Amino acid sequence: MGRARLTNPGKVLYPLTGTTKADVVAHYLAVAEVMLPHLAGRPVTMVRWPDGVERGSFFEKDVSRHAPEWIRTARVGTPGGRSETADFPLIDDEQGLAWAANLAALELHVPQWRVDPDGDNGRGLPDLVVFDLDPGEGTTVVDCARVAVRIREHLADDGLTCYPRTSGGKGMQLYLPVAVSSPEQTSEFAKAVAQEMARQTPSTVTAVMAKARRRGKVFVDWSQNNPYKTTIASYSLRGRARPTVATPVTWEEVAACRRREDLVFTADDLPGRIAEHGDLMAGLLTDEGQHLPRRG
Numbered sequence: 001m002g003r004a005r006l007t008n009p010g011k012v013l014y015p016l017t018g019t020t021k022a023d024v025v026a027h028y029l030a031v032a033e034v035m036l037p038h039l040a041g042r043p044v045t046m047v048r049w050p051d052g053v054e055r056g057s058f059f060e061k062d063v064s065r066h067a068p069e070w071i072r073t074a075r076v077g078t079p080g081g082r083s084e085t086a087d088f089p090l091i092d093d094e095q096g097l098a099w100a101a102n103l104a105a106l107e108l109h110v111p112q113w114r115v116d117p118d119g120d121n122g123r124g125l126p127d128l129v130v131f132d133l134d135p136g137e138g139t140t141v142v143d144c145a146r147v148a149v150r151i152r153e154h155l156a157d158d159g160l161t162c163y164p165r166t167s168g169g170k171g172m173q174l175y176l177p178v179a180v181s182s183p184e185q186t187s188e189f190a191k192a193v194a195q196e197m198a199r200q201t202p203s204t205v206t207a208v209m210a211k212a213r214r215r216g217k218v219f220v221d222w223s224q225n226n227p228y229k230t231t232i233a234s235y236s237l238r239g240r241a242r243p244t245v246a247t248p249v250t251w252e253e254v255a256a257c258r259r260r261e262d263l264v265f266t267a268d269d270l271p272g273r274i275a276e277h278g279d280l281m282a283g284l285l286t287d288e289g290q291h292l293p294r295r296g
Helices: 021-039 094-102 141-157 184-200 251-256 267-277
Strands: 012-014 045-048 058-060 072-077 085-090 105-110 113-120 123-126 128-135 163-166 172-177 218-221
Touching: 012 021, 021 094, 021 105, 021 267, 072 113, 085 094, 094 105, 128 141, 128 184, 141 163, 141 172, 141 184, 141 218, 141 251, 184 218
Parallel strands: none
Antiparallel strands: 045 058, 045 105, 072 085, 113 123, 128 172, 128 218, 163 172
C-alpha cells in the first residue's frame, strides 16, 4: 500500500457478509481508475464506521489533526458548523483512497462543485446538477426508475443529457454536467423540474421534503444542489448491512427495472461491471457543461 499503511486488515466491518477492512481497501483500489476522476478537486466528507456497520458512525470533514502530510487538503468555508472553515481531504490517488478505507471511511461524500481558491469560501461554481430520487413509504427503486425515465425525457426536451446511478441505498440519482454563472442556478433549475414532475403526477411524485407528504410517492429531492450539501460519490461503498455501492447504470437497466434487486449492486459486482461498461458516468467528465434553460 506504499505510504498508506493498513492496520487491522482482518477487522470485520460488515458482519452479515464477513467483509473485512482489507476487503474494503481492495474495493477502493479496484474502482480507483473510474472513481478518482469524479473525486478530483472535490472536498471529501468521510463517514466512518470504526467498529463496523452494526455500530455507530460519524461524519468527518476536518482532517487537519490527523491526516498525513501527503494528503492534500482544502480549507473550505463551513458556515453553521463548529468553526467557520474546515480542512477537507482531497482524494486524488490510490493512496488517498487506501488511507480513507483504513480509517473505516466506508462512505465518501462530495459536493456538486470543485475547489476554487479564488472562489467564495473556496467553492467554485457548481458543475453538476443532481436529482436525488428518494422512495417514500410504500415505494421502491422500481418507482424511482419510472420517475427517472420521465425526468430524462423532460430534460431531453431542453436538449440536456443526464446520467443515472444507484445510490447504494434505497433510491437513485441523476446527474448532468452544467456550466452556470451563479451558484443558485442549479438549485433553481432542479426545483423547477421537480415541481413540474409533481404537478404532472401528484399521486406518485412529490417535490416536498416533509416525510408525511412522501408516503406512496417518490420524492424528487432538488435540495442536494445547495452548495453546502453533498451526495455519495460514485463507486463509494455504503454503510448498510451489505457492502452495497453507489453504482452507475445504463438507461436500459433503468427502463428494465422491475424488482428492487435489479438496481442493487455490491462490491463483488463492480469489477465485472467496470470491465463490461467502463465508467458509465464518464460523460460528466468529458461533456461540455450544458447551459440550463431559464424557468418560470
